[in-house]
Amino acid sequence: MKAQEFRTVLEPTGGKNVAIVVPAEVVAAFDHGKRVPVRVTVDGDHTYSSTITSMGGRYVISFNADTRAATGRGAGDRVEVRLELDDAPRTVAVPPVLDAELREDPAAAAAWAALSYSKKKEHARSVESAKADETRARRVAAVMDALRA
Structure with a gap:
């Protein structure tokens, strides 16, 4: 699967929450349903794992507080987004x-x-x-x- 790239403005989703709104054609290009596990790269220098989800009739990816702190970006900022399908097993290191x-x-x-x-x-x-x-x-x-x- 080829990576998908697009530019967008980070949108507030209530309270302090912020999201990347993903165009429907990008979701469709993954041919993986409506919940797509992805590796997200923001502005070419910060990468994290997330899942494209449907919220309020739109496809979104969380842009949480850790990501906002790491990128210095927040609601209203324009970002370059690169998405790659992440079908590797997700594991958590148990303390x-x-x-x-x-x-x-x-x-x-x-x-x-x-x-x-x-x-x-x-x-x-x-x-x-x-x-x-x-x-x-x-x-x-x-x-x-x-x-x-």
Whole structure:
């Protein structure tokens, strides 16, 4: 599949949220349905993985806070976008402290394995971003409770 390139203006989607609106012909060119996993390159120098989704009758890609900080771009800015189909398996590195807990609880480990990539990423980021050991322990406990529920 050939990469798709286009220019667009980043659009606000409510609150602090910003999105790349993807032209319908770009989505169609991937011939991969309406939810297309892609590698997104913005202005030729920042690349991240995301998924084209449908929202409000338009196709969009999230342009989250991390991406805004890395690119210095936000709502209203014009950007050059390059999209490539990303059909590689999406994996999340499990933080060691959470991995240790999962190894001790096969049911929670099975629940973890059944989570979507984005849920795994969200839980892992929560644990990894804790600065204090006490906070990290609370967050691991919260993840484990959610997996057992």
